[in-house]
Amino acid sequence: MIRLRAKISSSRGQSTNISHKVGTWSFSAFVILLLTVIFFPGLFAPYDPLELDVINRLQAPSKAHLFGTDEGGRDIFSRVLYGTKDSVGASMVIVLMASGTGTILGAIAGWFGGRIDFYLMRMVDVFLSFPYLVLAMALAASLGRDMRSAILALILVWWPSYARMVRGQVLSIKERLFIRAARTVGASNFQILFWHIIPHTYRTVGVRASMDVGYVLISLTGLSFLGLGAQNPSPEWGLMISNARSYVLASWWYSVFPGIAILLVVSLFIYAADRFSGAER
Amino acid sequence: MAQLLQILDVNKTFKSGNSKVKACQEINLTIGEGEVVGLVGESGSGKSTLANLVLGLEKLDSGSIKFEGVELEKLLKDKSKSFRREVQAVFQHPLLSLDSRKTIAWSIAEPLVINKIGNSASRKARVLELLAAVALDEGTASKYPSQLSGGQLQRVNIARALALEPKLIICDEPVSALDVSVQAQIVNLFLDIQKRLGVAMLFISHDLAVVRHISDRIAVMYAGKIMEIGDTDDICESPIHPYTQALLSASTFTEESDEGREKLKLFRREEVPQKGCPFSTRCPHAIALCREEEIKIQSFASNQESSCLRAQEIFPNLAKK
Amino acid sequence: MSTPLLSVKNLEVRYLSATAKAVKGISFEIQPATCLAIVGESGSGKSTTALAIARLLENSANTKASEILFEGKNILNASKKELRKLRRERIGIVFQDPIASWNLSRKVGTQLLDAFDKSERPERREKLIHFMEKVGIDKAAQVIDMYPYMLSGGMMQRAMIAGALLGNPVLLIADEPTSALDVTVQADLLHLLSELRKEQGLAMLLVSHNLAVVSQIAERTVVMYSGEIVEEGPTSTLINSSKHPYTVNLIRSMPAMDQPRKVNLYTNEVRNASSEGCVYANRCPLVIPICNSQKPELQLIGETNVACHRHSEVKKLLEVSNGSITSDS
Numbered sequence: 001m002i003r004l005r006a007k008i009s010s011s012r013g014q015s016t017n018i019s020h021k022v023g024t025w026s027f028s029a030f031v032i033l034l035l036t037v038i039f040f041p042g043l044f045a046p047y048d049p050l051e052l053d054v055i056n057r058l059q060a061p062s063k064a065h066l067f068g069t070d071e072g073g074r075d076i077f078s079r080v081l082y083g084t085k086d087s088v089g090a091s092m093v094i095v096l097m098a099s100g101t102g103t104i105l106g107a108i109a110g111w112f113g114g115r116i117d118f119y120l121m122r123m124v125d126v127f128l129s130f131p132y133l134v135l136a137m138a139l140a141a142s143l144g145r146d147m148r149s150a151i152l153a154l155i156l157v158w159w160p161s162y163a164r165m166v167r168g169q170v171l172s173i174k175e176r177l178f179i180r181a182a183r184t185v186g187a188s189n190f191q192i193l194f195w196h197i198i199p200h201t202y203r204t205v206g207v208r209a210s211m212d213v214g215y216v217l218i219s220l221t222g223l224s225f226l227g228l229g230a231q232n233p234s235p236e237w238g239l240m241i242s243n244a245r246s247y248v249l250a251s252w253w254y255s256v257f258p259g260i261a262i263l264l265v266v267s268l269f270i271y272a273a274d275r276f277s278g279a280e281r
Numbered sequence: 282m283a284q285l286l287q288i289l290d291v292n293k294t295f296k297s298g299n300s301k302v303k304a305c306q307e308i309n310l311t312i313g314e315g316e317v318v319g320l321v322g323e324s325g326s327g328k329s330t331l332a333n334l335v336l337g338l339e340k341l342d343s344g345s346i347k348f349e350g351v352e353l354e355k356l357l358k359d360k361s362k363s364f365r366r367e368v369q370a371v372f373q374h375p376l377l378s379l380d381s382r383k384t385i386a387w388s389i390a391e392p393l394v395i396n397k398i399g400n401s402a403s404r405k406a407r408v409l410e411l412l413a414a415v416a417l418d419e420g421t422a423s424k425y426p427s428q429l430s431g432g433q434l435q436r437v438n439i440a441r442a443l444a445l446e447p448k449l450i451i452c453d454e455p456v457s458a459l460d461v462s463v464q465a466q467i468v469n470l471f472l473d474i475q476k477r478l479g480v481a482m483l484f485i486s487h488d489l490a491v492v493r494h495i496s497d498r499i500a501v502m503y504a505g506k507i508m509e510i511g512d513t514d515d516i517c518e519s520p521i522h523p524y525t526q527a528l529l530s531a532s533t534f535t536e537e538s539d540e541g542r543e544k545l546k547l548f549r550r551e552e553v554p555q556k557g558c559p560f561s562t563r564c565p566h567a568i569a570l571c572r573e574e575e576i577k578i579q580s581f582a583s584n585q586e587s588s589c590l591r592a593q594e595i596f597p598n599l600a601k602k
Numbered sequence: 603m604s605t606p607l608l609s610v611k612n613l614e615v616r617y618l619s620a621t622a623k624a625v626k627g628i629s630f631e632i633q634p635a636t637c638l639a640i641v642g643e644s645g646s647g648k649s650t651t652a653l654a655i656a657r658l659l660e661n662s663a664n665t666k667a668s669e670i671l672f673e674g675k676n677i678l679n680a681s682k683k684e685l686r687k688l689r690r691e692r693i694g695i696v697f698q699d700p701i702a703s704w705n706l707s708r709k710v711g712t713q714l715l716d717a718f719d720k721s722e723r724p725e726r727r728e729k730l731i732h733f734m735e736k737v738g739i740d741k742a743a744q745v746i747d748m749y750p751y752m753l754s755g756g757m758m759q760r761a762m763i764a765g766a767l768l769g770n771p772v773l774l775i776a777d778e779p780t781s782a783l784d785v786t787v788q789a790d791l792l793h794l795l796s797e798l799r800k801e802q803g804l805a806m807l808l809v810s811h812n813l814a815v816v817s818q819i820a821e822r823t824v825v826m827y828s829g830e831i832v833e834e835g836p837t838s839t840l841i842n843s844s845k846h847p848y849t850v851n852l853i854r855s856m857p858a859m860d861q862p863r864k865v866n867l868y869t870n871e872v873r874n875a876s877s878e879g880c881v882y883a884n885r886c887p888l889v890i891p892i893c894n895s896q897k898p899e900l901q902l903i904g905e906t907n908v909a910c911h912r913h914s915e916v917k918k919l920l921e922v923s924n925g926s927i928t929s930d931s
Contacts, residue, residue: 176377177372177374177377177378178377178378178379178380178381180338180372180378181370181372181378181379181438181441182380182391183336183338184336184338184365184368184369184370185365185369185391185392185395185396185441185444185445186362186365186366186392186395186396187391187395188395191395195380195383195391196380199380199382200380200382323784323785323786323787324754324755324784325754430644430645431644460643460644460811461643461811461812461813461852461855461856462643462851462852462855462869463643464855464857465855465856465857465867465868465869466855466867466869468857468867469866469867469869472864472865472866473866487784487785487786488785488857489785489859490856490857490858490859491857493857493859493863494857494861494863494864494867495863495864513863514863517859527786528785528786529859531785531786531788531789
């Protein structure tokens with residue numbers, strides 16, 4: 001009937017706190033590992049990802065080739081490791097750019113309101129009214145078929161949802177008392193926006209961003225699979241799966257290992273985001 | 282006493298959909314240098330709106346507000362932000378007035394940073410000096426708002442308000458969110474600061490007992506209008522307006538009595554009438570005329586001003602000025 | 603003395619998130635149709651005590667007690683079903699913050715009638731309108747179909763009280779029912795509560811930080827500090843001849859109309875004190891060595907129970923030193 005809970009839940013137990021900390025630590029360890037692989041794939045990879053070795057083409061997984069080899073005899077394990085940069089690294093860059101742009105534009109729209117808000121949000125509406133993958137494909141295709149245009153296309157498709165989310169938050173943050181207090185000591189719009197308002201959106205944007213790394217990875221590998229992103233001989237995961245299409249029945253390992261890599265990274269990011277948003281409540 | 286702040290015929294109406302709320306109607310109030318003026322009223326009486334108007338957080342509909350003789354609008358446009366240095370505020374909710382993601386030191390130093398005063402070393406020293414002035418220890422500087430109690434947080438807000446050495450501090454219900462014993466500490470702090478620095482204050486509260494303790498003069502507001510203004514002792518000992526009398530009986534520490542019960546009727550919230558005296562629906566002295574004629578503030582001998590039409594009928598000895 | 607309506611013995615509460623106990627073994631009784639007030643500052647454990655008695659802390663705190671007897675039954679052993687029945691029919695509860703206690707998107711009447719079976723609702727609705735009129739809500743029949751956000755804070759709190767009375771409770775637990783409201787509205791609501799109490803033969807547990815509020819309606823008052831009872835007794839005796847320095851502090855720190863103006867109010871500073879002695883040793887102006895080494899027990903002195911080593915001297919000492927200990931910082 002009446003929300004008694006509000007009073008009680010403020011002093012929730014320690015247990016959630018501890019598991020939240022463990023979760024944060026293991027997620028950070030995972031991200032650090034990914035970053036190391038992205039910047040120094042050579043530390044882990046036994047072979048050069050581009051070196052052809054036609055004699056050993058389409059070898060099944062063995063001690064020499066952990067994940068087997070592809071139609072050029074290249075080591076799939078090494079290619080998956082080197083491909084982390086093009087797949088996960090690029091996804092991270094996309095999310096960083098999209099969330100940054102979205103946050104700033106959304107905060108500006110929410111804070112100033114009026115005409116700025118109206119035009120910015122109509123622009124956001126235009127982007128959000130298309131299915132995002134179709135829009136990304138169209139943009140990537142028209143910008144040229146390479147990795148750079150795929151990244152640009154995905155940034156363009158992704159920022160509007162951040163802008164809308166942040167704008168909504170700013171509308172409530174700007175009514176808070178400490179914003180009024182900041183105005184009474186003479187803070188300018190710029191100072192209020194960057195010192196007080198945007199830092200208060202970090203948490204929700206962070207949760208959203210870590211989830212989006214997963215979704216962007218799927219989209220990016222999807223674009224590459226369709227030939228709109230990375231081009232041969234890049235070891236990008238989506239492209240590898242695309243190449244493996246002709247050998248699916250005879251050489252299962254060729255498509256399965258890049259696929260597992262995608263699955264693993266996507267689910268870990270989404271799981272982490274889920275945990276963060278849970279701990280926040 | 283030189284006039285520091287002048288509020289002249291100020292009006293402010295809020296519109297939402299079809300309904301209009303007249304938050305401030307023809308408010309006239311002045312604050313002299315180093316003077317503490319108390320503003321008392323119930324929630325919804327427009328006292329916080331008046332504070333926001335003075336702070337330039339809301340735009341007024343008509344009338345004018347002058348600070349040191351200069352129009353507020355002009356001061357706010359002035360790029361040097363001198364007005365923002367000279368008028369500071371302390372709000373009701375100590376926790377909500379501070380940015381939860383910033384340390385106490387950051388929040389206290391913010392006014393200095395914004396107004397480009399000093400370098401980082403001198404600001405640091407100033408923060409410690411201000412913490413000492415409000416009786417907080419140095420360790421507080423590195424803490425976050427969520428780690429402090431309500432009383433400590435209000436001290437932080439006061440330190441922040443003092444950082445720029447203002448001439449006027451607007452205190453909007455600064456103690457009403459605190460425990461009684463903590464309220465006393467904060468009221469004492471305001472008294473000390475006032476004695477030491479001679480800063481002028483507009484002290485807003487719904488509790489006459491608190492306001493009386495700190496103010497030189499008191500203004501009583503009801504439904505957007507000023508009901509009575511006068512020296513604190515006059516207002517508290519010989520109030521002219523029936524509403525002030527009602528407020529007085531609400532904040533005195535009395536045992537239940539028949540007389541007390543009669544007075545309690547005054548506290549029932551009624552709709553504010555569109556015409557005439559806003560208090561006429563609750564007033565025990567109201568006559569038909571009160572509901573017809575627009576009220577006007579009148580000066581009486583003893584420097585008291587009251588808007589009650591029947592003041593002289595109720596108090597036959599009262600002489601007009 | 604007749605059998606008490608509620609009797610609490612050695613109540614201890616520790617929040618799961620905290621290491622220290624919020625309530626450290628307190629005992630008290632409420633007689634039928636009387637009002638007991640618990641007074642203290644925030645963090646003294648007064649609200650926790652009220653919530654623990656209503657058993658509303660199940661998921662967030664460990665509650666221990668020798669017994670909590672309500673109408674002769676131990677509520678500590680009550681099942682969830684029994685508790686729900688108890689809260690619906692025997693105990694009414696009113697909370698401090700009128701806005702936070704309502705779901706703003708559901709109608710007033712719907713929310714208050716949720717607890718009752720569908721078949722009972724039409725009848726209860728009539729009763730609710732009756733109670734709402736009683737607590738001073740005009741046009742109750744219309745207000746019942748309004749949303750809470752349309753009402754003022756005072757109105758929301760009145761409606762909450764009406765809802766709490768709906769099940770014909772014998773005990774009303776009110777946790778700071780007026781603190782969030784204007785002075786004038788406070789006075790009216792307090793008056794109303796004491797009227798209702800007389801009319802309905804209702805017992806009340808009133809939690810407040812404000813002794814002035816309490817003095818108007820409570821027969822007996824418990825003063826809590828840092829999770830312990832420091833003084834307990836009939837309200838008027840407690841106020842007029844307090845024997846504990848903390849009670850004196852609470853009374854003197856209130857700004858009153860008959861005090862000299864622009865003179866510092868009575869407060870005292872916080873010091874470090876040992877954990878073995880009296881809980882109030884960290885702020886007490888009358889502290890002597892024994893206060894830091896030995897915990898004073900509650901003992902009956904005249905009409906009140908006091909936990910202070912120097913209870914016999916408090917009145918004299920604090921009056922003599924009135925001027926000298928009034929400095930804050």
